[in-house]
Amino acid sequence: MNELGDKMEFVSAGDIEKYAYCPLSWWLSKEHKSVHKNGVKKHFEAGKELEEIKRKEEKVRLYERFVLLISVAATVAALIGLSFLYGKMEKTWNIFFIILSFLWLYNSLFFLYKAGKSSILKPRYEKIILLSSVGAIMIATFSIVFSLPPSPEIGRFIEILAFLWVVSANLIFYRTLNISEEIVEKKIKYAPLEGEIEYIGNSKEGKEMESQKYGLRGKPDYVVKIGNDYIPVEEKSMGSNHPRFSHVMQITAYCMIIEDVYGNAPPYGIIKYADHQFKIPYEERWKNMVINIRKNMLRDREKGEAHRNHNNPKKCAGCSRREYCPERLA
Template sequence: MKEEEDTLEGSSIGENGYWYDTNGEPLKVSASDLERHAYCPISWKLAYQGFKGKGDAVEAGIQKHKQINEKMNRYKPLQILVNRETIIWEWWFAVIIAFIIYGFAFFMIDDDVIKPDEFAKYLALLAFVWLFMALLAVYLPWRRWLQFEGELQSIKNQLEYYEQNMIDPVFQKHNFEGGWFEGGRVEAGLLIGAIILGINSIGLFGARNREQASFVLVFIALFWSLLSTWQLQRVLMASDKAESAKEGTGLDDSMELAYSDSQSSKALLVDDESGLRGRPDQIVIIDGDLVPVEQKTGKIPKKPHFSHKVQLLAYMKLVEKTTGKTPPYGIINYGLENPFEISWDERNQNILHSQITEVQRLMVHQDAKRNHDRPGKCQNCSRRHACSESLV
C-alpha cells in the first residue's frame, strides 16, 4: 500500500484527461470503483481503504449472482454443443447434395459434347493451377503487398484473446500450433478446392460405366441421408437440453452467450490508455455485436440507477478497447423480465470519461466527500458502519 501511495504522490494529468503515475502508467480504476463512486464518493473511499460491505442485501446479492452464473455456466457448454452438432449436420447434408449432383452429372454428361476423359483432364489441370496458386499464397507475402496484414492480425489477436482468456477453446486448446487462421482462409480454400477438383477428375476418368457410377453415387447419397438423420436427431436433442438450461438465464433467442463471469474466471478486460479494468457479468452476441450484460438484484427501479449505468458504460468501453468492436449498447437486467438498454453514444462516453478521471483525481488527492443529503441512500449503503458522514 505504501508503494502505491508513493507512486500516486507524483501522479499527473495526461493530455487525454486521465491520470498517470510517476512510471507513466494510468491509475487503475475498476468498473466496481466507478459504481461505488457514482453511488457515493464516501462509499468508494471506504472500499478503497479496505472496508468491505456488510448487510443482508450484500449476501443476498452474492447468492443471486452465484445462481445466475451457475445457470449461465450450465447453458454455455450446451450452446457450444448445439453449434458443433449443427455444423456437423450441415456438412453431412452438403455431402448428400454433392453426391446427388455428381450422380446426375455422371449420368447426363454427353459424350458428343465432351467426353468424360477429356473433361477429367480439364479438371485435373484446374486442380493443378489451384494447387500452384495455394503454394504461392502460402510462401509469398501477398497480404503485406495488398495491405491486408493489419486487419487480419487484428482479427487474429481478437480471437486469440477470447480463446485464451474468456471463451474456452473447443477445437484448438491452449498452446495449439497451426490451425485455420494460421494459414488463412484463402490458402485453405485454394488447397481444399484443389483436392476436390482432383478427386472429381479421378472419378470422371475412372467412370467407364457412367450409369453404374451414377447409381453408386445416388445409393451413397441415400445411405448418407440415414446418417444425416441420426445426426439431426443429435442436434435436436442437444437443442432441447440447451433450451431447458437457458430458462432462468434471461437470454432470449436473439442472444448468443459469449462469456459469463464466475469465481474461477481469470479473465480481466483492461484498457491500457485509461487504466480501466473489470469483468462484466456476461457478454452476449446480438446481430453480430458484442453486448455486455450486467445483472442487478434487489428492488426493480423505474429506470436504471446512475451508478449501475456508469458501471455498464465501463464494460462497454472495455469491450470496445479489447476487441476493437464497438458495442451499440449494453444491457442492465433487474430480474429476468426487466432489461434496460444503455446506448454507447457520445454523451455516455463523455459521462464515463468524467467519472474515471474524477475517481483517479480522488485517488491522488484523497478528498472524497458525501455528494447527497438523502438518508435513504445512507440507510441502504453497505459501508455505513464505517462512515463518519452517515445521515442515519
C-alpha cells in the same frame, strides 16, 4: 501515462459504481465489505447456467459442422458410386471439367486472400471458400473417376457407404435439434436467440478485463455477441423501475472496457433489475462522466480521504455503509 494523459492506474467498474453513488461509500467499502449473500448466490447460479448454455451452443456448432461435412462427403461418394456403375466420360469433357476445377480453386484462393485482409468479412468469406473448395474438389474428382472403367462392385460399395453417412448425418442432426431446444428456454432469459454468450464474468473462470486506454478494469456479469457488437450485461438483484445513475456509470465503464478490448464500441449496455431491464446507450456524455469520476477517485486516493457529495437523506437511508458512516444523513 495513459491516453487520457493521467497516471496509468486501474480503477474497477465496481468502484466507479460505488463512487458514483457516494464517494464516501466507495471509501468505506475498502474496510467494510458489504456482502449480500442472496445476491452472490444468484449471480453464481446464473453464471453456472450461462456456462452450461455456452458449452451446449459450442456443441451445437460442432455438430452442425459435422452434419455439413458428412452430407457433402455422402453426396460426393454417392455420385462417385454412380459413375462406377455407369461407364466412362468423353476425353473433351474430361479436360473441360479439369480446367473448370482449376478455375474454381483459383476463385477459392482469391477469397482466401481477401479474408486474410479483412477481419470483419472473414466469417462471410470463409463460407464462400468452403463452398467453392468443395465444388472444385467435386469437379476434379468426377473428371478423374468418370475416366475410369465401370466397376459395379466398387459402385455398390460406395453407394452403401454414402447411405450410411447420410443416416449418421441425420442422427447427428436430430441430436443437434434436441440440444438446441434445451438451450432456447434457458437462453431467452439472458440473451436474444441470435446472440452468442461471449464472456461470463460471474463464474469462477471469469477473468477480469482491462482497458489500458481508459485505465479501467472489471468483470461484467456477461457479454453477449450480437452481429459484430459485444454487449455487456450487468444483473442487479434489487428491483427498480428506472436505471439508477450509479449503475449507468458502471455499465458505461464496461462499455469503455469492451470498446478497448474488442476494438469495437458497443452501441449500448444492459442493466437487468429483478423486475425491469434497460438498454443504456453508450454515449459521449456518460463516458465523460466516468472519466471524471475516475479522475476524482484517483485524486481522493492520493489525498487519503473522501467525503459525502450530496444532501439526500434518502440516499443515506438506502446505503449499505450507513452503519459505519460518520457523515450519514439518515
